[in-house]
Amino acid sequence: MLSSSIRHGSHRAAATSSKARSAQTFKAFYATIRQLRQSNAAPETDDLEPPDNDFIMSILRANPSLRDTKSYLASFGPRPKPAPRPEPKPDNPPIPATQEPIVDSAAQPPDIQQIPRSPVVASILNPIVRRTALVKIQGPFTDRQLESIARGMVYLEKLGLVSVIVIENDSLRKGADGERAAMTEEAMRVANALEKQGAKARPVFGSIVRLGPKPGDDNTPEQRDFAVPEAHTFPSDLVHIRSALRAGEIPILLPLAMDSFCRTTRVDANDVIAALARGMAEAAAADGRRQDENQEAELFDEIDLTPLRLMIINKEGGVPSYARSGLPHLLINLTSEFSYIHDTFDPQWRQTHRTALSNLALASTCLHYMPPTSSAVMVSHRSPSSLIANLITNKPAVSSSLPHALLQGNRKLTPHTPTLLRRGLPIRVLRTAAEIDKPRLKALLEQSFKRTLDEDAFWQRLDQHLDYVIVAGDYAGAAIVTSEPCPPGSGAHGPITYLDKFAVLPSHQGDGTVDFLWVALHDESYGLGLPFSANPNGGKEGKGEGRDLVWRSRANNPVNKWYFERSSGHVRFGDWVLFWCDAEKRLKTEEGRRANAGLSYVEEWERGRLTVWSDVVMKVPSSWKK
Incomplete structure (x- = not known):
């Protein structure tokens, strides 16, 4: 029914086959994990002899994304040279009969110092900037x-x-x-x-x-x-x-x-x-x-x-x-x-x-x-x-x-x-819709999502349901969080903390703004109440009770890989994927109470919540013009 990136991965690894090859694979996997945990026994870098392909392996370990590669090439790849200015054409007066005949320059040995270097040759000799x-x-x-x-x-x-x-x-x-x-x-x-x-x-x-x-x-x-x-x-x-x-x-x-x-x-x-x-x-x-x-x-x-x-x-x-x-x-x-x-x-x-x-x-x-x-x-x-x-x-x-x-x-x-x-950007938290610079937020959302905002419906919805907006810099990025009421009789304890929009300007994607913004979002929602959430982002600075954070994304959204890594779990509903992050303080408290027993696959308070979340979240109207 669901998948979890933190607590539930071990249940999949436990299902082993009786075939010999599968058993050997599992033993090798277990041995690898055991070696990884013995970090104290690892040799120091100073004592290791680098292999011959250490340079290539270091590049492969970097595991750059397509955006990383484009950014690197933009800084170090060959750059097109500006087109030379056209030289003015001199007037060609008639040559007097007494003037010496013009000698064909092609018949003379070239002066190497005077020959301009071809841009193609230069780019081959200097392939990187x-x-x-x-x-x-x-x-x-x-x-x-x-x-x-x-x-x-x-x-x-x-x-x-x-x-x-x-x-x-x-x-x-x-x-x-x-x-x-x-x-x-x-x-x-x-x-x-x-x-x-x-x-x-x-x-x-x-x-x-x-x-x-x-x-x-x-x-x-x-x-x-x-x-x-x-x-x-x-x-x-x-x-x-x-x-x-x-x-x-x-x-x-x-x-x-x-x-x-x-x-x-x-x-x-x-x-x-x-x-x-x-x-x-x-x-x-x-x-x-x-x-x-x-x-x-x-x-x-x-x-x-x-x-x-x-x-x-x-x-x-x-x-x-x-x-x-x-x-x-x-x-x-x-x-x-x-x-x-x-x-x-x-x-x-x-x-x-x-x-x-x-x-x-x-x-x-x-x-x-x-x-x-x-x-x-x-x-x-x-x-x-x-x-x-x-x-x-x-x-x-x-x-x-x-x-x-x-x-x-x-x-x-x-x-x-x-x-x-x-160098980064200042981070601030806005609690009311009146504090929002609407033109700047509109420009951010439309540039980030490449769609046209349905302004009247969007602002009206924020007036009714806004919880807070986290803004990075001068609206270089923003996380819009709303409070969605649950229907009566659903058994839910309070409204749903819903991440309505998470947007960063294209010019700031890859400069750390995404991580800065998400850390601030963590500190204001599912990370509340823990000491590592006491960051200076203009919000609650870690004080309060953590709340589950829920959001949805199109199934074909390329950002989903990033969401998978940061969410506690997800479930698919047709063309949509529902993500959530569990309140960390509640999980930590429960783990401490049970000592070595650990958490169960589905806790009591988690039963039925996916049904409530899906009923509410999937009914949130679109913010875009069709």
């Missing part, structure tokens, strides 16, 4: 650990993302004797590790950035929600980085800056990276303007300096989360969660994750200057292959919107699971 990533290697690391990190950098370079590395050594105190020599030696170790993996590296021992705010920043009255870099750089300072990138080399920078007296001093690596994020983005914008002014310039050997990723590689891993008992956050919406993460940061984590908050602030600053589609990732040195998945999919290793029961039992969620950070 090279982009840059800012990488902080936060050591100290052993040679074997550096080898693992270098392997990840080389993999990224093969996919078109060239690293600009800034090294840091947490064990080397600032001002210590011989710190300059120690940092120089560290840069050489990183360079050697990269070259052993087949890459070219160029250590840069001079300072690239300058101490102090950039001239003109003090005169900017605007309020900022990020820390302004305490260092800056000018386009002329980036000559060493440009030279290395043109030569196909990975620049490795020391955490040095030049003060007002032209002295070079060691600074925090975060100051260097923040200054580079701003300076490289501004330099790339200037390069773009120059190329627009001269469309005939074919800069095939140039590289886009705009940082596309920020990668922080350390021993700590990601930012610890109170919702996961200290395991890392999976995805962070910096706009709405930055302050809350600071407020809920456990004091004991300041010993185990000493630089988590400073790296969080670094990501917030850098992402402000980077493109909206950019992301930052904080990753342990034990997870180099996860960098490939982040590049191709631009998503966290495990979706943050999956049910917590699945996340807690997922072997992928370890202390070394990366944390993905995005």
Whole structure:
């Protein structure tokens, strides 16, 4: 009658056949599951010898969707060159009889320097557009650990993302004797590790950035929600980085800056990276303007300096989360969660994750200057292959919107699971229809569903049944939840919490908005009452009793795969699929009461509810014009 993604999967696996092949298959399956649960016995990444096809396997493990692939190709695939401007045709005056005859140019040896490179030839020689990533290697690391990190950098370079590395050594105190020599030696170790993996590296021992705010920043009255870099750089300072990138080399920078007296001093690596994020983005914008002014310039050997990723590689891993008992956050919406993460940061984590908050602030600053589609990732040195998945999919290793029961039992969620950070959007909850910006919500729904809204009927229905609307940003996404009354005598306890619409603008699909919105929906409905629902989304912040969330979707809706993974169960009704998410607090309370007995296939309170839900939900009128 129903299927469940959390509690009921074991009943299917229990039905085994008497045939020998089936029995062997089941034993192999059981052995595999048993090995998965013995996570403590798994060898560390540092001790594993990578196979020859490790690069290809890392790409396959990323499991990119069609949208992920299109997004990657949009950033790294060949780009069509603008059509050259037509040159004015010069007048051809008659040639005087005394003028020397024109020599046929085809009979002369060509001047190779003057022959313009064919766009087809250039696209073959440079099949991908090279982009840059800012990488902080936060050591100290052993040679074997550096080898693992270098392997990840080389993999990224093969996919078109060239690293600009800034090294840091947490064990080397600032001002210590011989710190300059120690940092120089560290840069050489990183360079050697990269070259052993087949890459070219160029250590840069001079300072690239300058101490102090950039001239003109003090005169900017605007309020900022990020820390302004305490260092800056000018386009002329980036000559060493440009030279290395043109030569196909990975620049490795020391955490040095030049003060007002032209002295070079060691600074925090975060100051260097923040200054580079701003300076490289501004330099790339200037390069773009120059190329627009001269469309005939074919800069095939140039590289886009705009940082596309920020990668922080350390021993700590990601930012610890109170919702996961200290395991890392999976995805962070910096706009709405930055302050809350600071407020809920456990004091004991300041010993185990000493630089988590400073790296969080670094990501917030850098992402402000980077493109909206950019992301930052904080990753342990034990997870180099996860960098490939982040590049191709631009998503966290495990979706943050999956049910917590699945996340807690997922072997992928370890202390070394990366944390993905995005600039994100503010999340707010509207309780009345009067608070809704109707034109913007209408535009969002019609662009997302590609249908015309029946406005009068839709707004009238919201006036009668609206529970709340969760809005992401300036109506980049929205979840509309209504309260549907149950017929008398149905035995239902209260109205049905119905997800009427869940929509995200096409331009924001794939940038994390979907996950941010669903997590907020979880916190306001079926996740209420649990500590991991106390997120700052402008709503109840986890306080209250959880409610079952019900919604329907067309059977041919391509989004259903995403719904299957996040719902507690579903049932089909002709052309429709009815989904629901069980109130998690009620299930958790019942599991605690029964101890090891567990939950039954269908609980007493669940009997007959599908009939009530289907009777009510299937009668909800369509919101679209026919």
